[in-house]
Amino acid sequence: MTDLIKYTAAETASAIAKGEVSAVEVAQAHLDRINAVDKKVNAFLHVDSEGALAAARKVDDKRAKGEQLSPLAGVPLALKDVFTTKGIPTTCGSKMLEGWIPPYDATLTRRLKDADVVILGKTNMDEFAMGSSTENSAYGPTGNPWDLTRIPGGSGGGSAAALAAFEAPLAIGTDTGGSIRQPGAVTGTVGVKPTYGSVSRYGLVAFSSSLDQGGPCARTVLDAALLHEAIAGHDPLDSTSIDAPVPAVVEAAKMRDIRGMRIGIVKEFAGEGYQAGVMQRFNESVELLRELGAEVVEVSCPSFTLALPAYYLIAPSECSSNLARFDAMRYGLRVGDDGTRSAEQVTALTREAGFGDEVKRRIILGTYALSSGYYDAYYGSAQKVRTLISRDFDAAFAGVDVLISPTTPTTAFPIGERADDPMAMYLADLCTIPSNLAGNAAMSLPCGLAPEDNLPVGLQIIAPAMADDRLYRVGGAVEAALNDKWGHTLLEEAPAL
Amino acid sequence: MSLVSYEEALASYDPVMGLEVHVELGTKTKMFCGCSTELGAEPNSQTCPTCLGLPGSLPVVNAVGVESAIRIGLALNCEIAEWCRFARKNYFYPDMPKNFQTSQYDEPIAFNGYLDVQLEDGEVFRVEIERAHMEEDTGKSTHIGGATGRIHGAEYSLLDYNRAGIPLIEIVTKPIEGAGHRAPEVAKAYVAELRELIKALGVSEARMDKGQMRCDVNLSLRPNGTEKFGTRSETKNVNSLRSVERAARFEIMRHATVLTDGGTIIQETRHFHEEDGSTTSGRIKDNAEDYRYFPEPDLVPVAPAREWVEELRAGLPELPRVRRARLQAEWGLNDQDMQSVLNAGAVESISETIAAGAPADQARKWWMGELARRANETGTELSEQPITPAQVARVCALVAEGKLNDKLARQVIEGVLAGEGEPDQVVEKRGLAVVSDDSALGAAVDQAIADNPDVAAKIRDGKVQAVGALVGAVMKATRGQADAAKVKDLILEKLA
Ligand SMILES: [Zn+2]
Numbered sequence: 001m002t003d004l005i006k007y008t009a010a011e012t013a014s015a016i017a018k019g020e021v022s023a024v025e026v027a028q029a030h031l032d033r034i035n036a037v038d039k040k041v042n043a044f045l046h047v048d049s050e051g052a053l054a055a056a057r058k059v060d061d062k063r064a065k066g067e068q069l070s071p072l073a074g075v076p077l078a079l080k081d082v083f084t085t086k087g088i089p090t091t092c093g094s095k096m097l098e099g100w101i102p103p104y105d106a107t108l109t110r111r112l113k114d115a116d117v118v119i120l121g122k123t124n125m126d127e128f129a130m131g132s133s134t135e136n137s138a139y140g141p142t143g144n145p146w147d148l149t150r151i152p153g154g155s156g157g158g159s160a161a162a163l164a165a166f167e168a169p170l171a172i173g174t175d176t177g178g179s180i181r182q183p184g185a186v187t188g189t190v191g192v193k194p195t196y197g198s199v200s201r202y203g204l205v206a207f208s209s210s211l212d213q214g215g216p217c218a219r220t221v222l223d224a225a226l227l228h229e230a231i232a233g234h235d236p237l238d239s240t241s242i243d244a245p246v247p248a249v250v251e252a253a254k255m256r257d258i259r260g261m262r263i264g265i266v267k268e269f270a271g272e273g274y275q276a277g278v279m280q281r282f283n284e285s286v287e288l289l290r291e292l293g294a295e296v297v298e299v300s301c302p303s304f305t306l307a308l309p310a311y312y313l314i315a316p317s318e319c320s321s322n323l324a325r326f327d328a329m330r331y332g333l334r335v336g337d338d339g340t341r342s343a344e345q346v347t348a349l350t351r352e353a354g355f356g357d358e359v360k361r362r363i364i365l366g367t368y369a370l371s372s373g374y375y376d377a378y379y380g381s382a383q384k385v386r387t388l389i390s391r392d393f394d395a396a397f398a399g400v401d402v403l404i405s406p407t408t409p410t411t412a413f414p415i416g417e418r419a420d421d422p423m424a425m426y427l428a429d430l431c432t433i434p435s436n437l438a439g440n441a442a443m444s445l446p447c448g449l450a451p452e453d454n455l456p457v458g459l460q461i462i463a464p465a466m467a468d469d470r471l472y473r474v475g476g477a478v479e480a481a482l483n484d485k486w487g488h489t490l491l492e493e494a495p496a497l
Numbered sequence: 498m499s500l501v502s503y504e505e506a507l508a509s510y511d512p513v514m515g516l517e518v519h520v521e522l523g524t525k526t527k528m529f530c531g532c533s534t535e536l537g538a539e540p541n542s543q544t545c546p547t548c549l550g551l552p553g554s555l556p557v558v559n560a561v562g563v564e565s566a567i568r569i570g571l572a573l574n575c576e577i578a579e580w581c582r583f584a585r586k587n588y589f590y591p592d593m594p595k596n597f598q599t600s601q602y603d604e605p606i607a608f609n610g611y612l613d614v615q616l617e618d619g620e621v622f623r624v625e626i627e628r629a630h631m632e633e634d635t636g637k638s639t640h641i642g643g644a645t646g647r648i649h650g651a652e653y654s655l656l657d658y659n660r661a662g663i664p665l666i667e668i669v670t671k672p673i674e675g676a677g678h679r680a681p682e683v684a685k686a687y688v689a690e691l692r693e694l695i696k697a698l699g700v701s702e703a704r705m706d707k708g709q710m711r712c713d714v715n716l717s718l719r720p721n722g723t724e725k726f727g728t729r730s731e732t733k734n735v736n737s738l739r740s741v742e743r744a745a746r747f748e749i750m751r752h753a754t755v756l757t758d759g760g761t762i763i764q765e766t767r768h769f770h771e772e773d774g775s776t777t778s779g780r781i782k783d784n785a786e787d788y789r790y791f792p793e794p795d796l797v798p799v800a801p802a803r804e805w806v807e808e809l810r811a812g813l814p815e816l817p818r819v820r821r822a823r824l825q826a827e828w829g830l831n832d833q834d835m836q837s838v839l840n841a842g843a844v845e846s847i848s849e850t851i852a853a854g855a856p857a858d859q860a861r862k863w864w865m866g867e868l869a870r871r872a873n874e875t876g877t878e879l880s881e882q883p884i885t886p887a888q889v890a891r892v893c894a895l896v897a898e899g900k901l902n903d904k905l906a907r908q909v910i911e912g913v914l915a916g917e918g919e920p921d922q923v924v925e926k927r928g929l930a931v932v933s934d935d936s937a938l939g940a941a942v943d944q945a946i947a948d949n950p951d952v953a954a955k956i957r958d959g960k961v962q963a964v965g966a967l968v969g970a971v972m973k974a975t976r977g978q979a980d981a982a983k984v985k986d987l988i989l990e991k992l993a
């Protein structure tokens with residue numbers, strides 16, 4: 001039974017389809033695991049045992065009746081608590097939404113259910129996805145399974161930690177500035193930010209609408225691809241959803257052949273602030289890519305140095321408007337409604353009590369940046385930087401198929417270390433933000449442990465919009481070669497919980 | 498405070514107006530979700546995650562709403578944007594679910610147009626249009642407790658989000674200058690013409706009494722002969738044509754009073770009061786009010802293809818002013834008669850009656866006579882009378898066939914209005930057919946001649962005009978059901 005939690009999603013689905021194990025057994029094994037370790041990890045905000053077992057039973061029934069099963073039927077999944085789930089609490093890691101039970105499913109939730117994926121529960125996150133460490137959750141930090149005193153990344157730290165702690169073989173994250181990839185990097189798991197518009201945002205509680213993108217998290221590249229195909233595709237309920245076929249990512253993940261591909265190293269993502277062990281593993285990855293037959297060249301994207309400040313104008317601006325709806329009128333927290341106070345006073349008291357410091361900081365930043373008289377200087381200029389970054393990407397992709405960089409400049413830092421230094425915290429997303437601003441596709445996958453702290457290092461691969469398959473082609477080949485070299489997967493080196 | 502008179506005000510000051518009209522489109526579904534727009538449903542029964550602004554929900558643009566906006570823009574002689582975006586207008590109000598309104602800011606769908614309006618004396622005044630843009634309506638608050646029905650002083654408020662997300666088109670004029678003492682009349686004529694236009698386009702019923710069309714009147718005064726605009730007031734939600742005129746007139750007098758006194762006008766919103774036609778101060782609106790507009794990231798830009806715009810232009814209906822001129826010519830009316838038809842709101846009823854086969858003069862006679870009188874007496878719209886143009890046309894046909902005379906026709910109309918059924922049924926039930934049976938009529942004529950030998954003798958002597966007395970006697974005997982012309986012919990024939 002304990003082995004079931006070590007299965008990949010592909011293996012789990014296959015075992016269920018062949019009748020080697022029941023979906024209920026798989027679900028129960030993971031619920032048991034959650035029960036055993038999640039007090040330490042705190043990856044889950046809500047575990048839906050009943051719902052998970054019911055979904056698993058449905059899969060077993062279908063199989064008993066000889067019905068065709070979907071590729072991920074019966075595979076358990078941890079869902080970031082930022083997607084709405086009908087009848088199941090959705091808090092976004094905030095006190096503001098404590099007790100809110102959404103009356104509707106996000107499109108992504110719906111698709112997972114339709115694919116008979118077993119949703120185990122909702123995972124911890126930085127409040128409203130604002131943060132890089134999951135320390136901004138109103139429900140306590142999540143520990144990194146590699147070292148519980150360190151951060152699991154953020155905002156999707158709960159989803160990444162659930163994978164690394166073998167509480168689920170699949171998870172869903174959202175990536176606004178790196179919230180899938182950076183947690184993937186620091187937990188030794190795989191995280192993909194699909195092309196903006198390829199996974200529906202309907203039911204994803206918005207942080208920054210023009211940057212938010214849901215995506216797959218897994219322990220292997222193939223598992224991520226299977227999940228990618230289950231959740232991606234056009235959704236008429238999301239106007240920014242792309243109406244085009246989803247690239248064949250599963251097929252690409254299985255290719256394991258990158259001979260002749262041209263790969264560019266982003267020159268700007270190195271130097272001061274980059275941990276030596278991170279750069280060492282990154283440089284080894286470059287050599288590996290060459291050995292595998294790719295041509296690796298250096299490219300320059302000069303505007304990328306402006307990405308971080310641009311991001312910290314655009315994301316807070318949109319968030320200041322998106323979060324305005326949390327006013328205590330219709331749902332969620334309500335503070336001070338004692339019959340003597342006005343609506344405005346109740347709203348103010350509720351926001352004071354319900355929003356954490358980082359959320360308040362960004363709402364204030366964004367409100368200021370959008371103010372009349374400042375709009376052009378801040379929001380307007382940031383949008384221009386966005387255009388420049390897209391042009392840099394276009395120029396780079398004219399010469400190479402994908403770009404690579406370290407996913408994050410350092411390995412997981414200790415919980416509390418950067419909590420009072422927002423600027424240091426923001427640097428964790430230095431390498432991931434440009435892809436959000438340009439709307440293209442990017443992946444992080446493990447490429448070893450930094451020698452100085454024995455913590456996972458992530459390799460980031462970036463592909464042009466709607467060329468997500470290239471991520472999986474390169475990622476699948478690198479993963480296979482590294483596992484061959486190590487003789488096992490990286491996560492097998494993680495300490496027991 | 499006693500106000501200076503309107504004439505005194507105009508003697509010193511020149512009014513400048515700006516009119517903002519919101520039109521609720523008559524689309525089946527809301528602007529950004531699939532909820533019904535039907536009026537009068539149970540509160541909050543026509544809502545969904547999107548129009549309730551629930552976390553995670555997203556808008557999707559209603560294509561019919563965009564089409565309606567473009568058609569309005571074209572009818573207002575506007576340019577249509579090749580590419581435009583929605584924008585978020587950020588402000589807080591409990592009946593606005595997202596605490597921002599999805600609207601348009603510096604990229605309206607239609608801009609730079611005009612509308613020619615005809616004043617009562619026939620003069621045509623051109624009102625320039627700044628822009629027409631798309632947005633969504635808010636929910637509706639009902640404030641309970643407290644004296645004013647406004648939020649301040651209320652005990653609690655009830656919120657109905659059925660209206661939230663209903664498509665609105667906001668049409669904004671450029672400053673209307675040069676109207677002078679006719680400014681209130683121009684304001685009323687503009688809103689009236691716009692309403693006709695919207696109705697002709699079929700994009701909204703534009704009922705002001707139902708809030709489907711709402712007008713804000715912005716007004717400022719400047720000393721006669723000067724250029725610089727004065728400080729304006731914004732009188733909100735003026736909801737009838739008459740009120741638009743009264744509000745403009747009142748504000749002209751109020752501004753003049755303040756300015757004459759050496760005071761300054763405060764930039765503020767004002768509430769209009771139907772009872773006495775006055776306005777009172779609402780919210781102070783200094784320039785610090787900042788909606789923090791930015792392009793709506795949840796929606797893709799609207800980029801109407803030029804061919805489609807041209808197709809819509811080609812498909813525009815005949816516009817009200819053109820149509821009115823055509824009908825006037827077709828009906829053979831002089832300006833004054835046409836104006837009374839317009840004032841009575843009878844254009845549609847008459848033209849539909851004609852379309853149903855009635856002669857123009859007959860159709861006009863009934864609607865402007867009998868039916869207009871009744872509408873007036875009951876204080877209702879002419880179009881709301883319980884009789885259809887087709888029924889009026891049928892009555893006209895019965896008259897033309899000689900089956901009814903004028904007096905009987907009036908009774909048939911009365912019967913239809915009383916709910917007695919179709920004209921033919923009323924004729925039958927009330928037994929109103931003209932007596933045209935020659936033998937029955939012949940007997941009545943013989944009897945009349947016998948009863949009035951003196952009159953008969955006069956007629957025999959050639960005093961034909963005396964026939965009226967005999968006709969009257971026959972009509973009386975047949976209780977008005979005889980065809981008078983026929984009776985006259987018969988008498989003359991018998992006495993020849
Ligand atoms: Zn709705």
